[in-house]
Amino acid sequence: MLSCVYHPIDDVRVVEDDEAERLIASGVWFDSPLKAKEYRLKVEDEIKNEAKIKESKPKPKGKSK
Numbered sequence: 001m002l003s004c005v006y007h008p009i010d011d012v013r014v015v016e017d018d019e020a021e022r023l024i025a026s027g028v029w030f031d032s033p034l035k036a037k038e039y040r041l042k043v044e045d046e047i048k049n050e051a052k053i054k055e056s057k058p059k060p061k062g063k064s065k
Contacts, residue, residue: 005029008040 003020004012007029015023023029029038 003031006033006036008036008043019030 001017002014003017004014005020005023006012012033013023013029018030020029024031028039030039
């Protein structure tokens with residue numbers, strides 16, 4: 001039997017049930033487009049937060065010659 005799986009970047013794929021189970025188990029493919037979109041938003045927020053943390057860290061001062 002065929003199943004649809006959804007990826008946060010790629011849209012939808014129609015695959016055999018056993019392949020769908022393996023893809024969903026990977027944690028990056030989902031059984032609904034809403035879950036895929038939520039995951040994408042979560043990852044984008046994490047990336048933004050990491051960028052803010054890197055920007056707020058003091059930059060090392062260069063050695064004077």
